[in-house]
Amino acid sequence: MRRRDRFDGILIETTGLADPAPVAQTFFVDEDVRAKARLDSIITVVDAKHLIGEIGRAHEAQEQLAFADTIIVNxxxxxxxxxxxxxxxRIRRINPTASILxxxxxxxxxxxxxxxxxFELDRILEVDPHFLEEAHDHEHDDHLTSFSLVERDPLxxxxxxxxxQxxxxxxxxxxxRLKGIISFSGDDDRFVVQGVHMLLEGDHQRRWKDAEERVTRLVFIGRDLPKDVITDGFLKCRALSQASE
Structure with a gap:
């Protein structure tokens, strides 16, 4: 990172049992790294023949799938x-939004x-406006949970x-992983948010288009997350005129 030469990119290959979270967090909390590099994506490779039989045996494998943006089924x-x-x-049960190749x-x-x-959610939404719409609720015996929250009233x-917070x-x-697009009351701009563990980022993306439905969508992927608790609090975030109806 201290060299003057510019790299086209840096590929970080972890071990087969590595936890991807600390690697991802480095790009958000280390100021020197953040000033010179951005985390482009997290890629996971799986064996098409043996994934079903092996995934229940390795906790780390499940989390690597949950963190991934691109999953290569080899x-x-x-x-x-x-x-x-x-x-x-099986992959979609763990990660409903990753690209599968x-x-x-x-x-x-x-x-x-x-x-x-x-990790630039605003760019993803420009390329694929339906990115967050395919997330369905999945709860299963490996303790990983994915679910989406959808609200058509502004927050x-x-x-x-x-x-x-x-x-x-x-x-x-x-x-x-946490990803979402938010519709706020009195705000003509879409707000995008994403998080990794305790780290959270969010910013306005662009103005809502005239023919575009203003819908809030949040996708959570995690371990034993209390969906009912999270959903109840989320619904209380509706703007007063809608929440009182």
């Missing part, structure tokens, strides 16, 4: 169509992995931000 030539569908369904011998166009800017920012304080250690 060795697809060794799996049947039914097995591939089961693998993709099927490969043989990990052969793919490298451009599909680079410059994704997966009150004076209620939402304290609530979100409370959620991060109470459950941040178990929140693997």
């Amino acid at each position: 060795k697809t030539d060794l799996a049947s169509p039914e097995e591939l569908k089961a693998v993709e369904d 099927h490969t043989q011998r990990c052969a793919l166009n490298i451009s599909s992995l680079l410059d994704r800017r997966a 009150d920012p004076e209620k939402f931000f304290p609530w979100l 409370m959620i991060i304080h109470a459950f941040g250690l178990d929140i693997l």
Whole structure:
């Protein structure tokens, strides 16, 4: 990082059992790193033939899937169509928003992995406006949970931000990823937010378009997250005129 030469990119390869959270957090909390580099995306490679049998045995493997923005399902030539569908369904139960690529011998166009800017939620939403709409609720026996909160009434920012900080304080250690787009009362700009564990970022993205439905969508991926508690608090963030109806 101290060299004057400019790099096109830096690829960080972790061990098979590494926790991706500390690596991701470095790009947000280390000022020197943050000033010179940005976290582009987190990529996970899985074995199409053996994922179903192995995932229940390794806690770290589940969290790597939960953290990933891109998941490469490799060795697809060794799996049947039914097995591939089961693998993709299993991945979606853990991570409903990741991009899934099927490969043989990990052969793919490298451009599909680079410059994704997966941690720039505003850019993702510009490229894929429906990015957050495919997230469905999943709760399962490996303690990883993913669910989405959708509200068509505008939220009150004076209620939402304290609530979100409370959620991060109470459950941040178990929140693997948090992504969302928020519609605030009296605000013509969309607000995007994302988090990793205790770290949270948010900012206005752009103005809502005239024909665009102003909908708040939040996606949580984490360990044993209390959906009912989070949902109840979220609904209390509606603007007063809507909340009183």
